[in-house]
Amino acid sequence: DAGVIQSPRHxxxxxxxxxxxxCKPISGHNSLFWYRQTMMRGxxxxxxxxxxxxxxxxxxxxxxxxxxxxxASFSTLKIQPSEPRDSAVYFCAxxxxxxWDRGFSPLHFGNGTRLTVT
Amino acid sequence: KQEVTQIPAALSVPEGENLVLxxxxxxxxxxxxxxxxxxxxxxLTSLLLIQSSQREQTSGRLNASxxxxxxxxxxxxxxxxxxxxxxxxxxxKVRGSxxxxxxxxxxxxxxxxxx
Numbered sequence: 001d002a003g004v005i006q007s008p009r010h011x012x013x014x015x016x017x018x019x020x021x022x023c024k025p026i027s028g029h030n031s032l033f034w035y036r037q038t039m040m041r042g043x044x045x046x047x048x049x050x051x052x053x054x055x056x057x058x059x060x061x062x063x064x065x066x067x068x069x070x071x072a073s074f075s076t077l078k079i080q081p082s083e084p085r086d087s088a089v090y091f092c093a094x095x096x097x098x099x100w101d102r103g104f105s106p107l108h109f110g111n112g113t114r115l116t117v118t
Numbered sequence: 119k120q121e122v123t124q125i126p127a128a129l130s131v132p133e134g135e136n137l138v139l140x141x142x143x144x145x146x147x148x149x150x151x152x153x154x155x156x157x158x159x160x161x162l163t164s165l166l167l168i169q170s171s172q173r174e175q176t177s178g179r180l181n182a183s184x185x186x187x188x189x190x191x192x193x194x195x196x197x198x199x200x201x202x203x204x205x206x207x208x209x210x211k212v213r214g215s216x217x218x219x220x221x222x223x224x225x226x227x228x229x230x231x232x233x
Contacts, residue, residue, distance in 0.1 A: 004161070033220070042225035043207065048214070056215045091161060100149060100211075100219040107152075107221060109161030 004110035006092050012116045018080040021113045024073055025094030033098075033107065034067055034077050035091040043091070049075065050098070082117045089114050120145045120212050124224035131198055132232050139193040139227045141208035146186050148210040149219060153182050153193050156205045156226070165206075166193070198231045205229070 005024040013019055025032050033048040047057040049069045057067070064083070069075040079086055089112040095105050121144045131137055141151070150169045154162040166175045166182040168191070174183040181194040191208055207226040214220040 031218070035223075043209075043223035045220055045222065048218070048220055050218050055218050056220065093162075098219050100213040100217050105219075106164050106167070107162075109163075111159070111161045 004092055004094050004108050006090075006110035006113050008113060009111065010114045010116075012118065013082055014118055015083055016081045017117075018078065019082045019086075019115060019117075021077040021079075021090050021092075021115070023075045023077070023092030023094075023110060025075070025092070026108055027073065029094035029096050029108070030072065031095045031098035031105075032069060032075050033093045033095075034075070035093065036088045037091060037112070038088045046077070079115075082115075084117045087115055087117050120148075120210060120222045122208060122210055122222050122224035124206075124208060124227050126227060127225065128228045128230075130230040130232065133198060133200060135198050135231075136194070136196050137198055137229070139195070139206050139208075139229070141191040141193070141224055143189045143191075143210050143222075145212070146189055148186065148212055150211045151182075151184055151191050152209050152211070152221070153180075153191075154207045154209065154223075156207060158204075162207065195229075198229075200231045200233050203229055203231050 007022045034046040037043045046059045047067045052069045067077045091112045093107045093109045095107045152167045153165045168184040179196040205226045205228045209221040209223045
């Protein structure tokens with residue numbers, strides 16, 4: 001099992017450019033989460049999907065951010081246009097049946113994408 | 119709104135010392151609490167998970183306790199080693215939309231163990 005795969009590992013772009021971050025969850029997992037990590041705010045949940053359907057996007061900071069999950073094996077997080085304050089590490093995580101009242105269902109994290117917007 | 123706080127933000131100790139990391143949460147309506155480790159430039163690795171009905175969990179030199187009513191958890195590391203140097207995060211599982219769950223994280227405690 002290759003784990004959760006994120007690409008690219010590093011992204012440097014100029015303000016105003018479009019940025020697309022990619023995630024391949026672990027095969028068989030049906031819950032997928034996008035988090036953003038900064039020194040100031042820690043790990044923030046941006047959006048999560050269950051069975052490819054967005055469940056809660058209340059953490060998405062602005063309309064500039066959008067996320068899709070066209071199928072069970074791929075998700076994207078897009079920022080358009082990007083701004084310097086979007087600089088952070090973006091993590092994708094997946095799990096099987098991450099329901100409220102289910103037992104032990106660990107969340108598996110990718111290694112993140114470090115985004116720098118200049 | 120659930121908020122998770124970790125104290126201290128950073129900790130530096132000599133090798134061999136026993137230490138305690140603290141985590142507090144504002145809403146006791148949690149399903150479980152997890153402690154994660156994060157190494158620089160890496161993702162998070164789950165260390166221990168405590169169900170809301172449990173009081174503690176142990177794995178090797180790590181022991182995590184949970185007092186749900188007071189909104190507190192501690193991670194105890196015995197006989198610390200330089201390899202323990204990392205950022206430790208706690209997270210609570212709360213109810214999301216519908217019957218889904220989601221993890222809310224604290225900001226982490228960065229631990230440095232000096233040889």
